[in-house]
Amino acid sequence: MIGDAVERSLRSPQVLISVSELFSNAAGSRMPDVQPGLLTDEVARRVVAACPTSALKIDEAAGRTHLILDYGECIGCSRCVAAGDGAFRYSEKVARCGVSKESLVRRWDLQSRAEVVQDEPALSQAAEQIRALVGQALNIRQVDAGSCNGCEAEIGALTNPYYDLERFGIHFVASPKHADMLLVTGPVTRNMAAALKNAYDAVPSPKLVVAVGACGCSGGIFGGSHAVVGPVDAVIPVNGYIPGCPPTPAMLLTGILQVLRTLTSPSRRPRS
């Protein structure tokens, strides 16, 4: 019977997704993107009122009115898409994965209807550099510091035959002592803070930490709870942030590789 299973498996379709298709693919993440041309003052105020977290904000400084979108706080609830008169739609791509906390924030000037400070990493260039990293070993210890397990479901999917993380030389390891990187999810709960700190201390230096998901980046909807300490960087230092609720496997992979890329070529680190 085992022979049958193996044979059946060999006959199953090839489903591996190519690197270029994967990079920054955000389909199904419900992260919003903005069509600046359609962004009126009225739309901006409506979407800010509709946003259940503080991902969307109006910033009025020095006579200018800016709309701010912080991917780190966005839980992908779709309300801005519903209320935005076409100015908000689902992102096909989110390249801001594995970037600094500041780079998760985008802003648009409501007078000129244009994005302020284009900080978008050059996609084709980044993808090229990432391809060069393929095959270099990276050991990841995943730590759930209080998540709802939505992020775990997607991190688990990275090892399925569509994404096949191992083709990049990336492995999940059982001990933080074997790890180069901690991939941390969840708002850090009071009850997990000590364990997270211990795991971080056990990783040999130099160590990388990536905060995953709206909760890991900002505390998400659990930010104000009495049982929660805060986002991951409230407890340990973080090198890169992957937004999403939960981030798709493609966004996770993009983020992990992006952290590697920015660290290997410091000049290309996104400005903040």
Next chain:
Amino acid sequence: MTKTPLNSEAGVSRALDLLRAANTRLVSIFGSTDLDRIGDNRVRRVHYLIDVNGREYRMLSSPVTGPIPSATEVAPAAAWYERELHDQYGIECVGHPDPRPLLFHENWPEKVHPMIHDASHVPWINDEGQYRFLRVQGDGVCEVPVGPIHAGIIEPGHFRFSVVGDTVLHLELRHFYTHKGTEKLFEKTPVMDGVMIAESVSGDNCFSHAVAYCQAIETAFAISVPPRAQAIRLIGLELERMLAHIADVGALCGDVGFGVPAAYSARLKESLLQASTRFFGTRFWRGVAVPGGVTRDLSNAETSEFGRMVTSAAREFQQMARLILHTSSVQNRFASTGILTAEIARQLAVVGPVARASGIRLDVRRDHPSGRYRDINVEVPHYKYGDVLARARIRIDETAISMGLINEALKELPAGSVLAPVPMAGTAEALSAVESPRGELLYWVRIRDGKITRCHIKSPSFQNWPALPLAMPGNIIADFPVINKSFNLSYSGCDR
């Protein structure tokens, strides 16, 4: 504060009497407060939710002015509920055999009960090692501590094994590492926003949680959900069950070193997630259920294409499942491993696939149907052995049944809108139940002026976790992963 303890005890003892009857099952025990008053003047209430004759949820409530008698001796399933009641509300249950804190660990100060106190600035206590595990003593007995961080990509929790050689004598759980104060977070949340918290109680069952929450709101305000929306909800609930069961069966194979079906199941699960993305714009159906209906609809062409994808994944899975069940090394590892007897399962009021694998036929879809399930018959498979094999078989059978239900719903998708308006006025409360992939899931909400004032979640994982240690004694410690996986309980759903 004029109510006498006697009054309160009379209400509680009615609940205890009901629990003594043979035809009842404890569903949940939880507290609430009267939000009109603040601080120590608040009246606390205790609520006992009991299933009578397997067909009716009955709630008995009582004001609480002092300690109440524990129900644990009458119904062992009450043990964790009463510990939570004390942690959250400071209600002492006299005669409880194990009054240790449950939700809060050593960092939490005594006598701070977040549901009745201001919990915004709770001081941090450093009192590590104060938690006392049960000590098993004797020649050659070793303790093996595991967790909270486990070896794989799993949620955190602590397991304390007492072993002699490889054989487990005793397992004690210590959970609630992912406790996020979720029920408190619901307080003062606008009704339409509450569903987002519900979706983040247990991420892999987010649609069940969302539907259970929405149904409670709809019941509270007598909102009739359009039939087309109810059918789409059924599709989502059954798809979530398929995703969970396919992943579980694959993971069970992975845990016994049979990698081919593990990879195969992972591929099938991903194909269904991608189908969800294509037709519903979301991998896990987040944001689809809202009070009043659903936010997504299917065109006729999409309906048949989606049905085709679901059917093809389910058929492939069934073929794979036959191979798994006929493989002798799998049988060797699954059969008679981690037996949960019907008697223990009944005492701990276990629910879901775990109950059905131990011969207890419970299914909310059949016993307490809501929405589209009122109009259909759901087949409820069961097995009597209560071992890993039975829990695998239940999931294999239910995957096929869910596929059938999805196709039926797609074939007869009612016409019309998918979203009804949600008028909300005044105060209301309601209960709602859903059969999530892990079993009976209930939401009880109380609403005032468009905001939630109390939301209690009865999670199947909270109910089933205490049964896991009782399936362990006599098994070898190396079989724990596969036994644990066969229960597949959510830590976050339990810890909330």
